[in-house]
Amino acid sequence: MFGIDALRLLVAVADTGSFTQAAVRLNYTQSAVSRRIASLEQQAGGPLFERLPRGVRLNPAGHALHRHAVEVLERLSRAEQELAVIHAGQGGTLRVGAFSTANISLVPAALRAFKQARPDVEIVAIEGRSSTLMQRLAEGALDLAVVSDYPSGLPSADGVTTAVLLEDELFVALRREHPLAGAGTIDLRELRDEAWLQDAPAGGRPTLLTDACARAGFTPKKIIKIAEWTGKFGYAAAGLGVALVPSLATWAVPAELVLCRLGDLAMRRTVHTALPAAPLPAALKLRDLLRDAPDTRRGPAVGLA
Structure with a gap:
């Protein structure tokens, strides 16, 4: 009035x-x-x-x-x-999304540095699949996200821009008693008879694993669909299957498992930062800290054979 x-x-x-x-x-x-x-x-x-x-x-x-x-x-x-x-990027709330393995060491290390640089900015951390995080960015529900093209490609969303953050090598996790556990580097073809533990891809699309197996000339004998890393590690430790493990997750690998590199068919995923069309200054600061963060991917539990 x-x-x-x-x-x-x-x-x-x-x-x-x-x-x-x-x-x-x-x-x-x-x-x-x-x-x-x-x-x-x-x-x-x-x-x-x-x-x-x-x-x-x-x-x-x-x-x-x-x-x-x-x-x-x-x-x-x-x-x-x-x-x-x-x-000015000196206060307010910053809503940050990340996929699960990015939250093991990469994102927490950057957020620790961010809190030192911007102590008055409140952080709201959200974990989810990359496709969900991209959609939430498009809807204005997130200010920055760390997303990946694993297991079935980098999702897209209207008005969201992405930039490559790092290339993340994928290892194979085997129980210590596995015949190939001491090999260090193995050929993917040597695992043709194994059951594989992995997420269920959206819409039944091909994954890095199925593409790599196709290039090696075989189809995985069995895929056990398990979404959470704790479940994958538990199944692998029980000898019920083998799993691809990104280097970002090596801090969380239990002692019962050994990680082996793949030879000529080595697999890597790409990790990206994703921002809305008009990012907040605080989001840009965190993006820069993620870029400058030291490599924390080789954790004490890496257990490389």
């Missing part, structure tokens, strides 16, 4: 007790102040000021509106300050 400029004018007139002094404060003419106050009083349904021989003062209706005007203007001022801090 009442415009912000009208409320500012009301407060200025009340503070100065004069249309003339309010005009000076707000860089208006005295006649413009008189017209605007008259318009405001018409909107309010009656007079807001007592006209005195020298100046004006608020009447009861004016006091009531003045109280609300001060509250509104103070809230707007706080909002402007908060937005300025957010746009």
Whole structure:
């Protein structure tokens, strides 16, 4: 009902007790102040000021509106300050998404450095599949995401841009008692009779594993669809299958498993940062920290044969 400029004018007139002094404060003419106050009083349904021989003062209706005007203007001022801090990358909330293995060491290390550089920015961390994270970026529900083209290609989303962050080698996890566990580097063809533990690809699309097996001249004998890494590690440790493990996940590999490299058919996935069309400065800062982060992919539990 009442415009912000009208409320500012009301407060200025009340503070100065004069249309003339309010005009000076707000860089208006005295006649413009008189017209605007008259318009405001018409909107309010009656007079807001007592006209005195020298100046004006608020009447009861004016006091009531003045109280609300001060509250509104103070809230707007706080909002402007908060937005300025957010746009400067020094405050507010940063919503960060990442796929599961990126949250083992890569993203936490970058967030630790980010909190040191931007201590007043609140971090909200969200874990999910890359396709889900890309969609949430497009919907405005995330400010930055770390996504991957594993297992079935890099997803896309309208208005979202991606940049390569790193190339991540994929190892094969075998139980320590496996006949090939001590080989160090093995040929993918040597695993043609193994059951493979992997996520279920979206829409039944080919995966890095099925593509690599096809190039090696065979089809996986059996694929056991397990989404969580803890489940994959548990099945592999029990000797129920073998799994591709990205180097980002090596910190989490249990001692019962050994990681072997693949030879000529070595597989790698690409990890990307993803941003909306108009990224926040804080998101750009985190992107830079992710780029500059030291290589934390070789964890103490890597267990390379």
